[in-house]
Amino acid sequence: MTNPTPEKVEKFRQQLRSDWTRDETVSAWRKWHKQIAEFTRGATDALLTEASLHGGQRVLDLASGVGDPALRIAQIVGPAGRVIATDLGSGMMSLAAELAGQQNLNNIEFHEASAESLPFPDASFDVVTCRFGAMFFPDLQRALRECQRVLKPGGKIVFLVWGIREQPFTSTTVGVLLKYVPAPEVDPDAPSMFMFGVRGRFESALKEAGYRLVKEEHIRVPARWPGGPEEYWTQFTEVAAPFKPLLAQLTPEKLKEVRAEVIAGLKASHVQDGCVTMPLELVLVSATK
Ligand SMILES: C[S@@+](CC[C@H](N)C(=O)[O-])C[C@H]1O[C@@H](n2cnc3c(N)ncnc32)[C@H](O)[C@@H]1O
Numbered sequence: 621m622t623n624p625t626p627e628k629v630e631k632f633r634q635q636l637r638s639d640w641t642r643d644e645t646v647s648a649w650r651k652w653h654k655q656i657a658e659f660t661r662g663a664t665d666a667l668l669t670e671a672s673l674h675g676g677q678r679v680l681d682l683a684s685g686v687g688d689p690a691l692r693i694a695q696i697v698g699p700a701g702r703v704i705a706t707d708l709g710s711g712m713m714s715l716a717a718e719l720a721g722q723q724n725l726n727n728i729e730f731h732e733a734s735a736e737s738l739p740f741p742d743a744s745f746d747v748v749t750c751r752f753g754a755m756f757f758p759d760l761q762r763a764l765r766e767c768q769r770v771l772k773p774g775g776k777i778v779f780l781v782w783g784i785r786e787q788p789f790t791s792t793t794v795g796v797l798l799k800y801v802p803a804p805e806v807d808p809d810a811p812s813m814f815m816f817g818v819r820g821r822f823e824s825a826l827k828e829a830g831y832r833l834v835k836e837e838h839i840r841v842p843a844r845w846p847g848g849p850e851e852y853w854t855q856f857t858e859v860a861a862p863f864k865p866l867l868a869q870l871t872p873e874k875l876k877e878v879r880a881e882v883i884a885g886l887k888a889s890h891v892q893d894g895c896v897t898m899p900l901e902l903v904l905v906s907a908t909k
Pocket residue numbers: 636640641682683684685686687688689706707708709712733734735736750751752753756757758
């Protein structure tokens with residue numbers, strides 16, 4: 621990674637906004653949110669354990685999407701605490717707001733905001749959390765400095781991101797897809813899902829932004845999709861915003877072939893009791909202001 625020009629960063633910003641806020645992405649996340657929450661429960665648990673939250677805290681959750689982990693956090697900080705959930709677009713968060721209503725959570729509010737520019741006063745949060753969001757921040761340093769600004773002195777930041785690219789989550793789907801379509805040309809400066817699989821990269825970024833007590837852990841958590849491989853593949857084709865351009869290159873016949881190969885591969889090594897299971901390789905980072 622070099623230092624991209626501001627024009628390049630702006631290009632990434634526009635692309636990411638369009639990927640994540642378009643109706644197609646939002647409706648896919650709405651459709652599959654329950655299963656995704658179950659599949660990634662281990663990831664949420666790891667983040668919450670590291671954050672060691674307690675009643676009465678004010679927590680800012682970035683890139684909250686359809687509400688993970690913001691809704692769980694609202695339960696933990698209780699009526700004396702408050703969660704501010706944020707995301708680029710209101711589409712995903714509208715479901716999170718509905719779920720909060722169903723769970724009678726009155727201590728959570730939702731704001732449309734980029735992590736790079738937070739509309740909150742200085743020193744107003746005890747903790748900032750983010751699950752599966754930071755690898756999409758076009759200017760990570762800017763976002764980390766914003767988090768530092770809104771944290772109270774001694775406040776904590778806890779982020780969870782994807783780890784190495786070489787893991788079952790990718791080999792079982794994208795790995796197969798890439799046998800059928802040419803690998804896309806990747807700009808090394810562009811944000812990408814597995815960029816923090818490189819050991820020490822996130823830790824260095826946190827230190828550069830001026831945080832103390834910086835910790836980076838590469839963890840493996842079990843994941844179980846509450847359905848079979850056919851359903852898992854359908855979900856993948858609908859949800860995975862970063863991989864849509866690859867899928868779009870396939871003819872309907874080739875798409876069928878990819879589907880068959882993905883399902884056979886999953887059945888061979890990642891199905892237990894009819895459900896897709898695999899370990900997820902993740903990176904958990906925390907630091908103090
Ligand atoms: C993979 S989803 C994760 C959502 C949720 N935190 C979860 O774990 O299920 C990524 C989310 O990051 C959001 N996002 C991407 N770039 C962002 C930015 N610069 N600021 C805030 N949110 C952003 C997207 O809109 C999307 O909802």
